[in-house]
């Protein structure tokens with residue numbers, strides 16, 4: 001590319017924020033885990049998830065390109081995941097690009113997402129690929145969000161304070177506008193990850209469905225107290241028997257700054 005023609009527009013997460021916070025609905029688990037692991041007769045339908053994103057007033061829906069092409073109906077900003085892997089292969093994890101930034105834009109994406117397995121023997125491939133995607137996204141004026149999951153033979157504990165902080169910092173240094181990282185288990189240790197992320201916004205990753213709503217809401221409260229911008233959640237919402245109710249409780253915690261878990265749970269009863 002002609003360097004003189006290369007422009008870098010301001011890529012900002014502002015379009016995804018409500019009073020500085022946000023909540024994304026993630027739905028790429030059909031690829032990542034397989035339909036029989038996570039889905040039931042309702043949530044196997046991407047249309048059901050699109051409906052939750054709209055009715056639950058999420059700040060974004062996260063789809064792979066195939067779902068975006070066939071099920072994205074607008075009304076909620078779209079984030080297209082431009083890489084992904086299936087859960088069948090063994091060995092050191094790697095997730096490679098499967099959608100161009102240009103094509104994501106044509107589908108209506110307002111940001112692109114990319115997973116990096118930090119600590120994998122193959123991390124350099126993902127660093128390299130993300131570097132190019134981040135530059136293309138910024139040239140187009142949209143943010144690049146990094147899902148940074150420490151994984152591989154050398155990673156003993158992917159939610160340890162120092163490992164999650166390393167993930168957050170990696171995202172900042174590689175140019176991510178936001179990082180999606182796993183919760184460390186308590187607010188004090190998560191705040192080190194938030195500090196490590198610097199000006200990159202931090203989203204807590206939802207994880208498998210928590211045993212109770214209270215458990216999950218406590219985690220989210222801990223992340224918000226630590227300075228996270230918000231939550232990117234999948235299973236804890238769309239595996240819930242009442243996705244809109246749990247979404248409402250989550251919003252009480254994420255957006256209503258003074259609300260605590262006990263009050264947030266009350267909106268469900």
Ligand code: FBP
Nearest residue numbers: 026028029032206207208233234235
């Ligand atoms: P969940 O809230 O369901 O955990 O979704 C968040 C997410 O990052 C998805 O985008 C992705 O499919 C999944 O987690 C990856 O999970 P895993 O940790 O098993 O790779």
